[in-house]
Amino acid sequence: MIDLNGKVGLGFRRDLSEDLLTTNGFKPSFVELAPENWMNIGGYWKKTLDKIVLQYPVICHGLSLSIGSPDKLDFAFLKDLKLFLDQNNVHIYSEHLSYSKAKNAHLYDLLPIPFRQDAIKHIVERITIVQDFLERKIALENVSYYTPVAAEIDEATFISEIVNQANCNLLLDVNNVYVNAFNQQYNAKEFIKNLPLNRVKYIHMAGHEKIEDDLIIDTHGQDIIDPVFELFDFAIKHLDPVPVLLERDFNIPQLNTLQKEINALENICAKNWNLKHAAI
Amino acid sequence: MQLSKETKDIQEQLGHYCQTGQLIKPIVGAKLERLPHYRRLVFNVIKDSLSSAYPLTKSLIGDEKFYQLCFAFFSTHACKEPQVYKMTGEILTYFKEHDVLNLKSEFPFIEELMLFEWTEMEMYMMADLALPKAKKSGDWLHDILVLNPESRLLDFTYPVYKVKPNQLLKEKAGQHFCVAYREKNTGKIYFIDVSPLVALIISAINTGNKLHSIFDELNQSGIKLNEEQKDKIVAFLKSESSLVLGFIH
Numbered sequence: 001m002i003d004l005n006g007k008v009g010l011g012f013r014r015d016l017s018e019d020l021l022t023t024n025g026f027k028p029s030f031v032e033l034a035p036e037n038w039m040n041i042g043g044y045w046k047k048t049l050d051k052i053v054l055q056y057p058v059i060c061h062g063l064s065l066s067i068g069s070p071d072k073l074d075f076a077f078l079k080d081l082k083l084f085l086d087q088n089n090v091h092i093y094s095e096h097l098s099y100s101k102a103k104n105a106h107l108y109d110l111l112p113i114p115f116r117q118d119a120i121k122h123i124v125e126r127i128t129i130v131q132d133f134l135e136r137k138i139a140l141e142n143v144s145y146y147t148p149v150a151a152e153i154d155e156a157t158f159i160s161e162i163v164n165q166a167n168c169n170l171l172l173d174v175n176n177v178y179v180n181a182f183n184q185q186y187n188a189k190e191f192i193k194n195l196p197l198n199r200v201k202y203i204h205m206a207g208h209e210k211i212e213d214d215l216i217i218d219t220h221g222q223d224i225i226d227p228v229f230e231l232f233d234f235a236i237k238h239l240d241p242v243p244v245l246l247e248r249d250f251n252i253p254q255l256n257t258l259q260k261e262i263n264a265l266e267n268i269c270a271k272n273w274n275l276k277h278a279a280i
Numbered sequence: 281m282q283l284s285k286e287t288k289d290i291q292e293q294l295g296h297y298c299q300t301g302q303l304i305k306p307i308v309g310a311k312l313e314r315l316p317h318y319r320r321l322v323f324n325v326i327k328d329s330l331s332s333a334y335p336l337t338k339s340l341i342g343d344e345k346f347y348q349l350c351f352a353f354f355s356t357h358a359c360k361e362p363q364v365y366k367m368t369g370e371i372l373t374y375f376k377e378h379d380v381l382n383l384k385s386e387f388p389f390i391e392e393l394m395l396f397e398w399t400e401m402e403m404y405m406m407a408d409l410a411l412p413k414a415k416k417s418g419d420w421l422h423d424i425l426v427l428n429p430e431s432r433l434l435d436f437t438y439p440v441y442k443v444k445p446n447q448l449l450k451e452k453a454g455q456h457f458c459v460a461y462r463e464k465n466t467g468k469i470y471f472i473d474v475s476p477l478v479a480l481i482i483s484a485i486n487t488g489n490k491l492h493s494i495f496d497e498l499n500q501s502g503i504k505l506n507e508e509q510k511d512k513i514v515a516f517l518k519s520e521s522s523l524v525l526g527f528i529h
Contacts, residue, residue: 036363042408042430044467064362070281070288077362102295105358106367108325111294111318114287114309121282147314149307150290217317 001091002057004030006241006273008265009059011220015252017048021055026255028262030057032245035093036064039084049088059092059202059243060085061171064106065130067140068099068113068123078133085134092243094139094171094202097123097159112145115158120165127166139169139202142195144176144218146183155180156194163199170196172239173204174232175224175247179216188231197238205232205265206247221250224261233268241273298322300355325364326354333368334397337390340445345381352380365405369398389438389448396440400469403430403462411464411525418527420514421492425485426525431461433482434471441471463522472520477503481513491517 007029012020019026031052038049052058064077085093098110113119131137142159151158163170172195181188207222224246236244246261281288290308297303298318306312330350331338338346349371357374361367372394383390414426434441438448439456457479458471474482484494495510505513517524 037365039363040407041405042467043404043406043462045405046408047467068291070283070291074362099291099295102292103358104360105295105299106360106362107295107298107322108329108359108364108367109298109318109322111291111298114290116284116287118282118284118287122287125282146317147311148309149294150287150309215314215317217321 002030004057004059004092004243006243006269008244008246008262008269009057010258010262011061011245011247011249012052012058013249013252014045014048017052019255021048021051024255026259028056028246030059030243032059032061032247034063035060035081035084035090036062039080053088058088058090059245060088060090060094061141061245062093062095063108064100065095066099066101066106067095067126067130068097068119069101070099070122071101071104073126073129074101075133078130082134085136091136092139092202093134093136094141094169096143097140097162098143098145110143112143112147112149113158114150114152115148115155116150116152120158120161123162124166127162127168131166131168137167137169139171141171141173141204142176142180143173144179144183144208146215146217148184155184156191160194160196163196168199169201170199171202171204172197172200172235173206174235175204175206175208175228176218177235178228178231179208179218182216183214189234192231192235193238200239201242203232203236203239203242203244204247205244219250220247223253223257224264229264229268232265233272236269236272241269244269294318323351323354326350326367329364329368330371333365333401334371334394336397336445337394340387340390340393341383345383348381349375349383352378365401369402372398387449388453389440389451392436392438393440393445393448396436396471399432399434399460400471403432403460403469404467406430406462412528414526414528416526418529420517421495422490423527423529424488424490425517426528427482427486428461428464428523428525430464431459431523433479433486434458434460435479439473442473459520459523461523470522472523478513478516 009030009032010028012031012033096110099113100107100110177188177191181191205224206220207224208216209219209222210216244265246265293304293307297315301319327347327350353371353374359367359370409429412426436456437453438451441458443451455476457474457476459474459482460469460471462469481494495505
């Protein structure tokens with residue numbers, strides 16, 4: 001297994017497949033893909049997937065597990081997922097700490113879970129089942145949200161309790177912290193310090209869009225702004241090296257722009273994590 | 281379940297709002313002015329995915345009606361598929377039973393047009409099927425012909441697979457057959473127009489019958505083919521090397 005800690009990867013989009021598979025010098029350290037977009041497929045895109053898996057380490061970041069859902073877990077889906085992870089040599093699988101299914105209807109987006117004790121117990125139980133079924137630890141991402149819903153405790157406590165009780169990992173999405181801190185008006189650095197940072201095993205970085213004076217939407221469609229880079233710099237000072245992903249799902253720019261963002265992230269990683277290693 | 285009824289209800293309320301745009305009652309602790317963003321983001325996924333899957337249908341009925349159809353579908357149907365591309369197939373089942381915009385009276389072929397578009401998408405994405413073992417050379421009449429397992433014989437009342445949608449209104453209802461297959465190297469889906477007779481023969485080949493037996497059976501049932509007609513059928517099969525993969529002696 002290749003050590004991806006401290007390395008910077010890129011979210012795999014079909015639009016990028018030719019660039020990632022040709023030898024034009026553009027080669028992130030790893031790629032991340034959503035298993036739901038690639039499970040149970042064949043033909044052209046299966047061939048493309050096979051080539052990607054041969055050329056890159058692959059991390060999977062799911063969309064449909066709906067770990068916070070009031071609905072029952074979908075074991076047919078989990079079975080397909082496990083097969084996909086095993087067949088494609090995927091060692092890191094993460095999902096969102098949110099829900100995307102209710103009343104047996106998939107909603108195909110990430111809805112905020114009420115920050116409540118009963119939700120914590122419910123989700124911890126489900127994570128335990130999922131980890132047992134998949135025979136691996138999963139990492140859960142702090143998601144962006146535009147309004148809290150029926151919250152009784154604060155977000156950092158909610159996340160911490162879940163990952164600690166479920167003994168799972170945390171995917172720290174630094175852009176989401178920035179977005180939420182702006183939208184919910186809290187201090188992003190204090191929030192990060194209150195998370196169980198020893199459980200962070202993966203980081204996401206992305207751009208966003210400010211659509212109102214007091215509202216940012218997490219679009220993954222813009223370049224990363226400097227304050228998010230600065231928050232990343234702050235966050236990783238408190239972390240051991242982990243893989244870092246650049247997410248770009250829409251409005252995909254020229255490769256040199258993506259490469260510049262990857263380089264910027266690599267430089268921040270090198271500055272912090274190499275220094276840390278040297279000190280040890 | 282560890283979840284309280286109250287929390288479950290709140291989560292389902294938000295889900296229902298995202299699905300329908302209807303808020304049954306205010307959601308506890310939520311900023312109401314922010315909720316429409318969730319509804320918008322959810323519905324954008326649905327609109328965009330269905331627009332990609334059904335470009336011909338969308339262009340035929342226009343954006344406004346198409347989005348009304350998307351809305352009607354998503355707000356009343358509980359989508360079962362965790363994979364978004366498979367969700368786009370669910371609208372077909374829905375549409376068969378719920379023509380809320382009365383589109384079928386205006387476009388009698390619309391259900392078949394949607395089926396054609398979904399078939400192309402579904403075959404393009406479907407998992408690879410194992411290729412049967414077959415010899416590259418053989419006797420076209422006396423060996424079993426091995427067809428591409430990634431092929432389907434389709435019959436339509438309207439020629440949706442070969443006539444542009446805006447021209448289909450001029451077409452009368454009839455019987456139209458085609459064979460759809462996925463080409464192994466490119467993964468592209470091809471639709472070949474075939475006559476009812478060839479459709480019958482392909483169907484018989486699919487069940488393992490040899491061509492000479494099929495001709496005999498046709499003859500016994502009163503469909504008498506002359507040598508020129510038989511040669512044409514063999515020539516057609518020979519020309520479709522991505523459909524007929526080989527022979528079993």
